[in-house]
Amino acid sequence: MTQIGAAEIPVIPRGVRLHEDKVRGLWVLLAPERTINLDPIGLAILQEVDGTRSFGALVKILAAKYDAPEDQIAGDVAEFITGLTDRRILELK
Amino acid sequence: MATPVPAPIAMLAELTYRCPLSCPYCSNPVEMAKKESELDTEVWLDVFNQAAKLGVLQLHLSGGEPASRRDLVALVAGARNAGLYTNLITSAIGLTQRRLVELEEAGLDHVQLSLQGTDAEMADRIGGYKGGFARKMQAAEWIVEAGFPLTLNAVVHRQNLHQLPEAIEMAVAMKARRMEVAIVQFHGWAMLNREVMMPTREQAQEASRIVEEARARLKGTLVIDYVPADYHSDYPKRCMGGWGSTGLNVTPDGLVLPCHAAQTIPSLSFDNVRDKRLADIWYKGDAFNAYRGEDWMQEPCRSCDRRKLDFGGCRCQAMAIAGDAAATDPVCVKSPLHSKMTDLAEAFSHGDSAELVYRKSP
Numbered sequence: 001m002t003q004i005g006a007a008e009i010p011v012i013p014r015g016v017r018l019h020e021d022k023v024r025g026l027w028v029l030l031a032p033e034r035t036i037n038l039d040p041i042g043l044a045i046l047q048e049v050d051g052t053r054s055f056g057a058l059v060k061i062l063a064a065k066y067d068a069p070e071d072q073i074a075g076d077v078a079e080f081i082t083g084l085t086d087r088r089i090l091e092l093k
Numbered sequence: 094m095a096t097p098v099p100a101p102i103a104m105l106a107e108l109t110y111r112c113p114l115s116c117p118y119c120s121n122p123v124e125m126a127k128k129e130s131e132l133d134t135e136v137w138l139d140v141f142n143q144a145a146k147l148g149v150l151q152l153h154l155s156g157g158e159p160a161s162r163r164d165l166v167a168l169v170a171g172a173r174n175a176g177l178y179t180n181l182i183t184s185a186i187g188l189t190q191r192r193l194v195e196l197e198e199a200g201l202d203h204v205q206l207s208l209q210g211t212d213a214e215m216a217d218r219i220g221g222y223k224g225g226f227a228r229k230m231q232a233a234e235w236i237v238e239a240g241f242p243l244t245l246n247a248v249v250h251r252q253n254l255h256q257l258p259e260a261i262e263m264a265v266a267m268k269a270r271r272m273e274v275a276i277v278q279f280h281g282w283a284m285l286n287r288e289v290m291m292p293t294r295e296q297a298q299e300a301s302r303i304v305e306e307a308r309a310r311l312k313g314t315l316v317i318d319y320v321p322a323d324y325h326s327d328y329p330k331r332c333m334g335g336w337g338s339t340g341l342n343v344t345p346d347g348l349v350l351p352c353h354a355a356q357t358i359p360s361l362s363f364d365n366v367r368d369k370r371l372a373d374i375w376y377k378g379d380a381f382n383a384y385r386g387e388d389w390m391q392e393p394c395r396s397c398d399r400r401k402l403d404f405g406g407c408r409c410q411a412m413a414i415a416g417d418a419a420a421t422d423p424v425c426v427k428s429p430l431h432s433k434m435t436d437l438a439e440a441f442s443h444g445d446s447a448e449l450v451y452r453k454s455p
Contacts, residue, residue, distance in 0.1 A: 015203050015242030015270075019176070023100055023148035030178040032203040032242050032271055033318065035102060035150050088270040088316050 004078045006056030008092045010049050016089055018046055031089045045080055049090075055081070098376055098385065100148025103340040105155055105353065106137065108168065110345050112158040113186045115221035115451040116209060118248055118283035118290060120353050121157065125455040126346040134164045136366065138171040140343060143371040145175040149341075152177040157345070157454075160187035166195045173200035180205060182246070185232035186225060193232075193239045204236050205244040205273070211259040219253065221451045233267050244271040249300065250290035251442065257300055261307045265315055274304055275320035280354040280409055282452045287437075288444030296442075297322035324438035328399065329406025329422035336384035336408060341375060349374045351381050354409040358418045384408050389419050393427040 004010075012018070016031045027043045029036040038046065044065070048058050059077055063070040084090040110125040132140070141152065152172050159165055160183055172179045181196070182205045206229065210216035216226035236243050245264040249257055257274065264272040276297060277283050277290050292300070304319045311317070323330055333340055333352045342350040348363040349371065355361060361383060364374040375381060383389065387400060394405040405411075406422025414423040414437075415430050423430035 013242065014240050017178075017202075019150065019178070021148075021150060023146070028150065030150060030202070032180065032205075032244055033151075033273075035178075086313050088313070 004055045008055050010081050011051045011091045011093055013091045101341050103151040104144045104149045105153045105342040107155050107344050108159045108162045109157040110455050111161040114184050117286045117449040117451050118277045119452040120281045122356050127455045130346040132347050140366050141172045141175045145177050147372050153180045155182040166199050169201045170199040178202050185229045188232050190235045193235050197239045204241045205246050208245055208247045210253050211256040215253055237268050243269040245269045246273045248275050248277055250277040251292045254292055254296045257303050271316045273318045276322040285450040287441040288446050291441035292322055293442040294325045297325045326424050327426045329403050329424040331403045332407040335404045337381035357409050358412050394421050
């Protein structure tokens with residue numbers, strides 16, 4: 001099980017950006033030599049990543065928004081974020 | 094029923110064939126267009142806009158050396174305006190600190206820096222440019238200082254493969270997020286240097302082992318993309334992710350190619366952005382439709398399960414080795430020419446020549 005500390009802050013670093021792909025009708029994350037198609041869950045998570053909110057704060061916001069238990073949301077969000085930090089697409093500070 | 098043609102995701106814009114380096118494995122054609130025939134700023138900006146509307150997301154600005162274009166900053170700004178992710182593929186020769194700041198202000202997203210060797214002796218010999226290594230190391234610092242994410246791009250071959258572990262350490266020390274390790278692919282000028290650059294089978298295996306070990310050790314620190322030695326493989330590479338399915342290439346004089354080596358296939362003719370709209374060329378151009386889908390395939394590809402994985406491999410390699418661009422890539426164990434390929438690779442990799450044939454700028 002993936003662990004991210006509640007105080008850690010996920011950051012979309014320089015050189016990575018959210019982009020609406022109007023030709024294909026979806027949102028993507030553009031990164032060096034990578035284009036990641038986002039499903040609605042991935043997009044919902046990344047739209048809350050503003051470089052100041054901690055992982056704990058993100059989980060609270062998303063749990064309230066989707067009316068779901070925080071520990072379940074925490075697991076899903078941690079897995080998504082870790083998949084991107086392992087590939088140097090997101091950073092934790 | 095043929096599947097519909099997808100929109101392209103990536104475009105390689107070869108802004109110029111001019112380059113201060115003369116790497117003997119350059120993927121540019123052996124016959125290159127001269128400066129006078131290069132597309133001007135306005136035409137490139139129009140092409141970038143057309144590309145974005147067509148569905149291109151990633152723009153790779155390359156060459157030659159793209160920094161040799163005086164209008165590079167304007168081209169980057171225009172590409173960003175069009176909504177494209179902009180990637181500069183450079184040797185860093187011609188990039189001053191001031192120019193990097195201008196590129197950063199213009200919105201350049203990412204810099205990919207080529208590495209010819211891990212010390213001046215090797216790098217300057219391979220690049221054919223004395224003092225190039227020192228300037229590159231200085232530029233690498235400026236690139237990171239300016240805030241760009243950096244990818245270090247190492248092309249490796251028999252002359253420099255022993256430096257691979259050091260190259261990986263250099264990428265980490267430079268704070269690169271990514272590294273590309275590509276064993277030289279034999280197209281363009283590299284075809285003239287197979288005897289000098291072909292790695293031995295043992296070297297190729299060692300390179301794979303080094304990359305695998307580094308990937309595990311550096312997880313979360315450095316991402317490594319790896320192009321293994323083609324000639325020593327049993328199955329061909331998934332060339333271009335399928336012909337005319339994900340990417341396109343525009344040459345300095347405006348020809349639109351399905352891949353950078355496509356001009357080595359003499360039966361193909363190419364459209365030019367000066368004459369036609371990019372969307373027309375992508376969807377209707379003869380060169381793009383020549384090897385799309387599966388109808389062009391011969392046996393053993395036609396009835397092979399792997400055809401959906403590797404699309405029969407590289408068309409340009411089939412042309413070069415089999416003399417037929419629609420043949421199975423001779424790298425494949427199922428190709429009747431596979432043993433010829435293995436023998437070629439073996440013979441080239443034990444060549445005793447160290448005499449490089451350098452690329453000549455137009």
